[in-house]
Amino acid sequence: MSDFGARADCLRVFESQLRNVFLAAPRPPLNHLRILRVVFNTTPLHVILDSLRLVPYLEELRLHIHSAPAPTALPQTLVGVSLKRLAVLEYGLFNDSVRQFAALIDAPALRSLTVQMRLLPDDNMDAVLNRMSDSLTDLTINDGRLDVDSLPILRGLKCLEVLAIKSSTCITDAFFHAIAEDPLCFPRLRSVTLADTACIEPDDGGGLETLLRERNGTGTRTTDAAFSPSRITEVALSSASVPDWLKAHVRHLI
Structure with a gap:
């Protein structure tokens, strides 16, 4: 970090797993920084937001927030941050006192969001997802139940x-069935991935297969051509929790 200040004006990527190391960054704005991947620990939310104000042209932000102070220790009014170029946001929260983090980020160009399912449902996340409805194309869910x-x-x-x-996210078979029954739900969906140890519960309900049949034109539901949803052209089932027979069935439906 000794020469960090000297290189700050041209720095485009900052990544560290050391907690709070970004707080040691120089105070002048880092206008060239495009990618930030950091960890905050016992850091008040307003301090995190102030740090992000130093990087107004971020395009990718990935952060984990550990053990933030209780809400009573925070200022009564939190001022949001405008990140107009932010396209990728990934964050993990390990303390409920910072659940409102995403609601305080103004990112009209956001295309990709990775978030923990245990944050949903939540009034803050409802508002965040509503704001993203016209831009978000990629959603990754980590941990919890869908x-x-x-x-x-x-x-x-x-x-x-x-x-x-x-x-370790669990997605229910009924979730896939519900999407299959409504062509206006995720009408542009083209790719589904289950990775790591993610699972379908139960694994023999046929919901994913039904969704593929309906979206790819082999199902029984008739849809007005004007509202015909996109075909699902990619299904990646690398999770060890997905049975081999289901993987085989899915391959025949793509």
């Missing part, structure tokens, strides 16, 4: 093309 009850806050993502379920 079921029919999750759809009301997700179905507004009308531009969603890629849905990735990762880590």
Whole structure:
């Protein structure tokens, strides 16, 4: 870090797993920084937001926030941050006191969001996803459970093309059935991924197969051509929790 200040004016990528190391960065704005991947620990939310104000032209932000102070320790009024060029946002929250983080980020160009499912449903996330409805194309869910009850806050993502379920997330068979029954739910969806240890519950309900049949023209539901959803052309089932027979069935439906 000794020569960090000297290189700050031209720095485009800053990445560190050391907690709070970005707080040691120079105070002048880092106008050339485009990619930021950092970890904050016991850091008040307003301090995190102030740090992000130093990087107004970020295009990719990936951060984990650990053990933030209780909400009572934060200022009564939190001022949001404008990141007009931000296209990729990934964040993990390990303390409920910073649940409102994404709601304080103004990112009209955001295309890709990775978030923990345990943050949903939540009033802050409802507002965030509503703002992203016209821009978000890629959604990755880490940890938690994705079921029919999750759809009301997700179905507004009308531009969603890629849905990735990762880590230990469980997605219910009924979730896939619900999408299959509504051609206006994720009408541009073209790719579904289950990776890491993500699972479908139960794994023999046929929801994913039904979705593929309906979206790829081999199902029984008739749809007005004017509202015909996109074909799903990619399904990646690398999770060890997905049975081999389902992987084989899916391959025949793509």
